[in-house]
Amino acid sequence: MSTTAAPPEIRPKDFLAIDHLLSDQERDIRDTVRAFVADRIVPHVGDWFEAGQLPIGELAPALGTLGVLGMHLTGYGCAGVSATAYGLACLELEAGDSGVRSLVSVQGSLAMYAIWRWGSEEHKQEWLPRMAAGEAIGCFGLTEPDAGSDPGAMRTHARRDGEDWILHGQKMWITNGSVADVAVVWAVTDDGVRGFLVPKGTKGFTTQDIHKKLSLRASITSELLFDDVRLPASAVLPEVSSLRGPLSCLNEARFGIVFGAVGAARACFEAALDYAGERIAFGRPIAATQLQQLKLATMATQVNQGTLLALHLGRMKDDNLLRNEHVSMGKLANVNMALDVARNARQVLGANGVTLEYPVIRHMNNLESVVTYEGTADIHALVVGGALTGIQAFR
Structure with a gap:
C-alpha cells in the first residue's frame, strides 16, 4: 500500500x-x-x-x-x-x-x-x-598465561582433600581482578572443568595489577594467583562440570561487545563529523573537501551497518534464535569495523586525533584490546568458517 x-x-x-x-x-x-x-x-x-x-x-x-x-x-x-x-x-x-x-x-x-x-x-x-547494586564486585578467572584462545589447555587445577578443595594455579588479564570481592575461577579437576567462588581475602589467593598498558587504561587488569587455596565444598558451582560453563559466560559477554564496539565507532565518527565542520583549511571547512566527505560517508555507512547487525542479533537472542556462531560473526564484523572507523576518524582530526582532548585515539587504542579479548578475531573467523564448511580448522 x-x-x-x-x-x-x-x-x-x-x-x-x-x-x-x-x-x-x-x-x-x-x-x-x-x-x-x-x-x-x-x-x-x-x-x-x-x-x-x-x-x-x-x-x-x-x-x-x-x-x-x-x-x-x-x-x-x-x-x-x-x-x-x-x-x-x-x-x-x-x-x-x-x-x-x-x-x-x-x-x-x-x-x-x-x-x-x-x-x-x-x-x-x-x-x-x-x-x-554495585556493592560487591566480581571478576572471572579463565584466561592463563599459556591458555587464552585454547581454554582447554588451562593448568589451574583443583583436587579434593576430604570435604574441601585445594585450588592451585594462575590466571592472567583479569578485568576487575584486584578490586573484586569474589572471583569466579575455572579449574581442571578429576570431575572435569569446575567453577569455584573464591572470596577476596581467602588465604593463598593474591592479585597483582598489570601495568604499562597502552590500551584499556581506564580499566583494572590483574593477575590472579592461587597457592594451594583451601575452599569448602560449598564454593563449587554445582550445575556444570565442563567447558560449557565458562564458554556460556563468554558468549554472553561477546554479545555485549557486538553492541559495544558500535558505540566506540559511533563516538569516533561523531567526533570526526563535528571536527570536519569546524576545522577551517584553505578558507573553508575541511568537510567541504571530497576526500573528507568520502571518509565521513564511509564511516557513517559502517556505523549504521554495525548498528543494524547488532540490533538483528539482539532480536534473534530475544527470540531464542541466536547461536554462538552468530555472535562470533557479530564480534568479528563489528570490532573490525570499529577499528577501521577509529583509524579513519583519526586521519580526519589530523594531529588533534592523537590527543586525549578528543576521544578517537583512546577508542582506537582500547579497540586493540577488544579485538583480542573474549575471543580473538582469528578465532571468531574460524568459528564462522567452521559453521560455513562443516570443518573445524583449529581442532
Missing part, C-alpha cells in the same frame, strides 16, 4: 533512522544510559585513561543505581530487561569508554551470569543482589 507521508529528514547522526526500530522502553533505557555516560564518564575518562585508573568504588554503586549491572538477568535484584535493551546499554557505555563497558560486562555477563546460571541458590542469594 502506498503512502503520501513524507520520509523523515536526514539526521547525520542517525542516518538510517534506526531510532524508529526501537521500542519506547528500549529508547528510554538507551537515553538514560547515554545521559549517565555524558554526565559521569565523558568529562573524566580522558584523565582516567591518562592516569591508568578507574574509580570503581564510585562508579560501581552509581552503575548499580542506574540498573545496568546484570540487567539482562532475572530476579535477585536484576532488572530482567531484553537482550536488545542490554545491548543498547553496552553500546552507550562503550561510546564513553571500553573500560567502563568492560566493568559492566565482566560484572554482569561473566561473574554474575556464571553464578546465576551455574551456581546454587545459596550462591545466588549471597552474591547477586549485592553485585546488582
Whole structure:
C-alpha cells in the first residue's frame, strides 16, 4: 500500500533512522544510559585513561543505581530487561569508554551470569543482589598465561582433600581482578572443568595489577594467583562440570561487545563529523573537501551497518534464535569495523586525533584490546568458517 507521508529528514547522526526500530522502553533505557555516560564518564575518562585508573568504588554503586549491572538477568535484584535493551546499554557505555563497558560486562555477563546460571541458590542469594547494586564486585578467572584462545589447555587445577578443595594455579588479564570481592575461577579437576567462588581475602589467593598498558587504561587488569587455596565444598558451582560453563559466560559477554564496539565507532565518527565542520583549511571547512566527505560517508555507512547487525542479533537472542556462531560473526564484523572507523576518524582530526582532548585515539587504542579479548578475531573467523564448511580448522 502506498503512502503520501513524507520520509523523515536526514539526521547525520542517525542516518538510517534506526531510532524508529526501537521500542519506547528500549529508547528510554538507551537515553538514560547515554545521559549517565555524558554526565559521569565523558568529562573524566580522558584523565582516567591518562592516569591508568578507574574509580570503581564510585562508579560501581552509581552503575548499580542506574540498573545496568546484570540487567539482562532475572530476579535477585536484576532488572530482567531484553537482550536488545542490554545491548543498547553496552553500546552507550562503550561510546564513553571500553573500560567502563568492560566493568559492566565482566560484572554482569561473566561473574554474575556464571553464578546465576551455574551456581546454587545459596550462591545466588549471597552474591547477586549485592553485585546488582554495585556493592560487591566480581571478576572471572579463565584466561592463563599459556591458555587464552585454547581454554582447554588451562593448568589451574583443583583436587579434593576430604570435604574441601585445594585450588592451585594462575590466571592472567583479569578485568576487575584486584578490586573484586569474589572471583569466579575455572579449574581442571578429576570431575572435569569446575567453577569455584573464591572470596577476596581467602588465604593463598593474591592479585597483582598489570601495568604499562597502552590500551584499556581506564580499566583494572590483574593477575590472579592461587597457592594451594583451601575452599569448602560449598564454593563449587554445582550445575556444570565442563567447558560449557565458562564458554556460556563468554558468549554472553561477546554479545555485549557486538553492541559495544558500535558505540566506540559511533563516538569516533561523531567526533570526526563535528571536527570536519569546524576545522577551517584553505578558507573553508575541511568537510567541504571530497576526500573528507568520502571518509565521513564511509564511516557513517559502517556505523549504521554495525548498528543494524547488532540490533538483528539482539532480536534473534530475544527470540531464542541466536547461536554462538552468530555472535562470533557479530564480534568479528563489528570490532573490525570499529577499528577501521577509529583509524579513519583519526586521519580526519589530523594531529588533534592523537590527543586525549578528543576521544578517537583512546577508542582506537582500547579497540586493540577488544579485538583480542573474549575471543580473538582469528578465532571468531574460524568459528564462522567452521559453521560455513562443516570443518573445524583449529581442532
